Amino acid sequence: MSGHNGKFLPVPRPETEGWWENCRNHKLMIQRCSDCGEFQFYPRIICAGCMSGQLEWVESAGRGKVSTYTVCRLPVAEAYASDVPYVVALVRLEEGPVMMSNVVDCDPESVKTGMLVEVAFQKWSETVTIPQFKPVAERTTQ
Amino acid sequence: MPHLGATALCIDAATRALKDAAITKDQVDGLVTCNSFAEPYMYHAEAIAEYLQIFPRYCVTANAGGGTTFSSIQHAATAIATGVCETVLLCMADSLRTGLSREQAKKMQSSTGHPEFETPYGATVPAYYALIARAHMDAYGTTAEQFAAVAVSGRQHAARNPAAQMRELISVEDVLNSRMIADPLHLLDCSLVSDGGAAIVMTSAQRASDFPHDPVYILGAGEGHCHEHISQAKSLTTSAAVESGRRAYRMAGLGPEDIDVAQLYDCFTPVVLIELEDLGFCPKGEAGAFVASGGTAPGGVLPVNTHGGMLSHCHPGNPGAMFSLTEAVAQLRRAAGDRQVEDAQIALVHGQGGIMSSHATLILARESGT
């Protein structure tokens, strides 16, 4: 995963700039509604449950489970070619919301539904650091 | 057929539809199109009206991906029923096979998915659908062989259709041995990339009785919309086809047991299984076995995609489902040649766009049902 030139970099919007800034600081933020208590992702200016505008930013524990996945054998664009085969997955965070992401730092063939993963940030440019996920290290019993 | 670009394909299809209906362009007072990737216009329907030199009072560029075709028909039917216009021309075409520049192709890939929270991760279009396929396997034990059976069934129909792009019979093994694109989807689980266009003329049942060819009647229409981006889906294995189907059945006063032939959106093989289940043709999780046992093949209980579908007939992008519609019309008019479903009275067509996002179902009939 070297050289991210030409990848489809996100262009933050005025209201998501802060979220991406947190990513640069290796913090995965989600929103919680102060009125109904629901967590949500992606960031919105309203709670998609109750339409309240009272939202607070909460740092996610950054852990979740793979709810589905695929291994891309063909790259979406040339800039992704050196990553092939790469895993695209939906990850359900412990707090509830689902994110699309890559599962990295493991053999793509070893990825399975239900696998426990944790966030791993990767710097793609001066302004963009992308949250990806890696398998949770086996807990050693000592 | 001469080599034509997307705009010309659209005009060519429109010309044929007007000829079939035996009306002049001046009788068209409503126009519905969808935009083209290869030859986009800021206001597509207006550009087509200008090219044809028609001056409609109802002019819409619809955009719901593969669901566009059938949701447009619901819009057009509403406009006709409320007297906004009398006769609508729907024409849709694109030239994804030969008309896209490298830059356009890249832009098309990068426009799938949420631009901030999905697209950066590099999923190809097949990869987005592979997420659905995997979820269906995990939930119901569906197998790669059962996905492959959808492609095999489609090809059996295509073999009987001289207009199909791919007509050579294939086996489940052929599908499984084709190149893996995004696990569990192989190359032959994916639809074609084509140039193509199709058009229809819609009007009230009363006015249609003056036309020289038999009309086909729209008995029911329904839509369902559950998300735009797959990471926001409430369910990966049950879609808003449940709602679009239920709404169409209710309007028609019919149920799945009344359908003689179905044309289901088949951009990727797993989509057909989910549609068969959500539209009530199979209990949840049983569509794989149904297709593998020949249920959708020629002569099956429910022949599906009798033209060959987008897996074998053609898939020019947003207009892809237009051919399900023209095929349903051909079946109900008993004009489908070697692939005619015997005694076809009622047809169901279903389209979906996005990643199982926007669903539209129509129920069509040979008789007006009144």
Ligand SMILES: [Zn+2]
């Ligand atoms: Zn709320």
